[in-house]
Amino acid sequence: MLHEPIPNLKKLVEPDRVHRLAYTDPEIFELEIKNIFEKIWVYCGHESQVKKPGDYQTFNIGRQPMLMIRGKDKKVRVLYNRCPHRGVELCGNLKGNAGEALTCSYHSWRFHLDGKIESIPLAKGYEGTRMNPDNPDCSMRPAARVDSYRGFVFASLSPEGPSLPEFLGEAKIAFDDMCDRAPDGEVEVVPYCHRVIQQSNWKFFMENQLDALHPSVTHQSTGVAAAWVERDIKQKTGAAPLYYHYLSAFTMSFDKWDSVQTLNYPRGHGILKGYMGLRPDDPDTNAYVAAMYKAYGEEKAEKFLARDIHHVLVYPYLSVQSPLQQIRVLRPIAPNKTLSEIWHFRLKGAPEAIYRRSLWYYNLVNSPATMINADDLENWTKGQWGLESSGMDWVSFHRDYGRDETRPDGAVFSKNGTSEAVMRSQFKAWTEYLTGDK
Ligand code: FES
Ligand SMILES: [Fe+2]
Numbered sequence: 162m163l164h165e166p167i168p169n170l171k172k173l174v175e176p177d178r179v180h181r182l183a184y185t186d187p188e189i190f191e192l193e194i195k196n197i198f199e200k201i202w203v204y205c206g207h208e209s210q211v212k213k214p215g216d217y218q219t220f221n222i223g224r225q226p227m228l229m230i231r232g233k234d235k236k237v238r239v240l241y242n243r244c245p246h247r248g249v250e251l252c253g254n255l256k257g258n259a260g261e262a263l264t265c266s267y268h269s270w271r272f273h274l275d276g277k278i279e280s281i282p283l284a285k286g287y288e289g290t291r292m293n294p295d296n297p298d299c300s301m302r303p304a305a306r307v308d309s310y311r312g313f314v315f316a317s318l319s320p321e322g323p324s325l326p327e328f329l330g331e332a333k334i335a336f337d338d339m340c341d342r343a344p345d346g347e348v349e350v351v352p353y354c355h356r357v358i359q360q361s362n363w364k365f366f367m368e369n370q371l372d373a374l375h376p377s378v379t380h381q382s383t384g385v386a387a388a389w390v391e392r393d394i395k396q397k398t399g400a401a402p403l404y405y406h407y408l409s410a411f412t413m414s415f416d417k418w419d420s421v422q423t424l425n426y427p428r429g430h431g432i433l434k435g436y437m438g439l440r441p442d443d444p445d446t447n448a449y450v451a452a453m454y455k456a457y458g459e460e461k462a463e464k465f466l467a468r469d470i471h472h473v474l475v476y477p478y479l480s481v482q483s484p485l486q487q488i489r490v491l492r493p494i495a496p497n498k499t500l501s502e503i504w505h506f507r508l509k510g511a512p513e514a515i516y517r518r519s520l521w522y523y524n525l526v527n528s529p530a531t532m533i534n535a536d537d538l539e540n541w542t543k544g545q546w547g548l549e550s551s552g553m554d555w556v557s558f559h560r561d562y563g564r565d566e567t568r569p570d571g572a573v574f575s576k577n578g579t580s581e582a583v584m585r586s587q588f589k590a591w592t593e594y595l596t597g598d599k
Contacts, residue, residue, distance in 0.1 A: 426571065
């Protein structure tokens with residue numbers, strides 16, 4: 162355990178390596194909750210998760226139980242899920258509809274959908290006390306700041322700090338790319354998600370997302386098996402369904418992975434460029450492209466469809482695979498325990514077949530039932546165990562160290578996709594957050 166976490170923190174992060182305590186120490190984890198997750202803009206959900214007045218979704222920001230709820234005025238609000246009376250959580254379910262008002266299950270205090278107190282049973286018991294309806298402490302507390310970008314709702318528990326667009330920076334492209342691929346310019350959530358508890362620190366997930374060195378090793382067995390079947394089907398019928406390619410793409414050679422570029426931005430955000438060739442020439446794709454041309458005109462539609470992105474990371478908790486409409490959200494629980502929510506979306510105005518492709522990817526790659534996700538989870542758990550041992554203290558991020566280029570916009574760019582520039586960039590942001598240098 163570190164006894165002086167803040168003064169010692171910088172000693173744990175060197176430009177090319179990081180001390181294992183960054184992944185295992187409970188005091189550092191507490192600092193992460195306080196200085197990062199309970200301060201920055203955290204993704205709450207999509208507006209389409211709460212379509213009608215009274216619809217709500219519950220989730221945590223850091224350690225705080227929160228709810229996102231639509232009011233009678235159609236506005237989406239984010240409130241602490243805590244009764245002002247004696248603290249009981251007002252919404253006990255992950256999602257639902259509160260009806261006309263939120264009612265506490267303990268003593269029946271009722272709150273309007275905007276969180277303001279509506280009624281207290283036998284209110285005369287409070288006469289002359291300071292707990293009266295004019296006291297804001299009598300109403301549910303809202304998050305300090307709430308904002309949304311193209312339908313994606315974020316909240317910050319800190320009244321100060323960068324605006325949402327400033328925080329997202331270059332990572333805004335994740336939401337633009339997802340929505341621009343919809344002929345109607347919007348996406349709609351599929352209102353069910355996989356929830357997975359990883360037995361590992363949240364940073365394993367974030368590092369892994371842009372780690373182009375691991376797929377052809379970690380996912381070899383799945384990728385090779387899919388490639389064999391894909392080849393067989395192609396030989397017999399001339400073409401294999403796209404979803405075989407989702408898996409066979411993992412078997413690319415090290416050289417090919419090295420040619421996939423990563424861009425690493427301030428605040429730890431990052432982009433992995435496209436590599437999967439997701440635009441086959443088939444009737445479904447052609448119908449979709451026709452719908453895009455109709456909506457945007459050929460030039461603009463082609464610009465949207467040609468965006469060279471596979472993955473965008475909003476550091477430190479969001480992984481967006483915009484061309485396939487997938488979002489994974491991390492909600493850290495403990496140094497060695499992380500909840501991930503895995504959501505996917507429909508492109509509004511796109512043919513059903515295009516949605517099925519998103520669903521295939523969701524089920525084949527991101528679902529906890531697929532071998533891809535299971536392969537990763539196993540590595541992260543074993544990684545956690547390894548870093549909890551005292552065998553060695555340092556985690557190495559030396560790959561291509563010293564060969565990164567910094568662009569005028571501040572992005573660290575690596576010509577080599579397998580460079581560990583990704584992790585170096587994430588830890589730079591991490592140190593700035595924890596030491597208050599940002
Ligand atoms: S704790 Fe909610 S009404 Fe008493
Ligand atoms: Fe992986």
